[in-house]
């Protein structure tokens with residue numbers, strides 16, 4: 001479980017997050033949604049310890065993150081963020097094996113079980129045929145799938161992902177998110193596409209200018225009036241059985257000018 005209690009953070013004078021509370025529970029997928037600049041990535045970074053809140057705290061299974069040793073944190077939290085290619089001399093297989101390294105003791109080399117876990121993770125994201133290729137030879141979407149495989153190979157109890165569907169074609173967007181649903185771990189995922197959030201998340205946090213505008217089950221947070229107010233675009237909601245879909249009203253030129 002991951003909890004944020006009163007998390008406040010500022011890069012400069014203007015706060016990027018103000019008194020954010022959330023709970024991400026085991027076996028559930030929590031989506032972070034909100035307009036550009038609303039604080040989603042900043043919040044995700046606070047949740048995995050990449051940023052320390054100025055006020056409030058993050059709890060990992062009830063323990064303040066600030067008290068969790070770095071090595072434990074690296075084992076217990078798998079992170080998928082957009083990376084610039086600093087590790088581009090690695091092959092795909094080596095990159096995914098890095099996900100296992102955090103689980104090994106100091107000088108221990110990866111064993112057969114680690115190689116098997118890395119292969120299984122690559123297979124899950126459809127990237128096993130690329131295992132011997134260099135990371136720098138991959139397309140953006142292929143690379144994204146390899147980063148996800150690395151986090152899966154880690155077998156951490158908590159998985160945090162920042163826009164994992166970035167660069168992915170429609171089929172892989174759905175494959176990756178449905179994969180996340182099968183893991184039964186505590187998963188927090190930043191998503192821009194509200195229909196993907198509706199399809200694959202259990203709970204949502206809607207951020208607006210660094211504050212929580214809504215937090216709860218998907219069907220409660222994806223309220224058309226609330227979305228219209230936060231995003232400034234017309235929203236219609238269609239509920240079909242257990243699934244819900246959002247339709248957005250295209251802006252007319254006059255509205256765009258006055259927006």
Ligand SMILES: Nc1ncnc2c1ncn2[C@@H]1O[C@H](COP(=O)(O)OP(=O)(O)OP(=O)(O)O)[C@@H](O)[C@H]1O
Nearest residue numbers: 011012015016034035036037038039040041042043
């Ligand atoms: N390194 C930084 N230095 C200063 N300000 C930053 C930095 N990173 C983000 N910000 C600011 O913090 C606020 C929140 O940014 P953040 O990237 O968390 O939003 P986001 O919701 O993830 O946005 P997007 O949807 O555009 O990715 C924005 O106002 C942004 O300009």
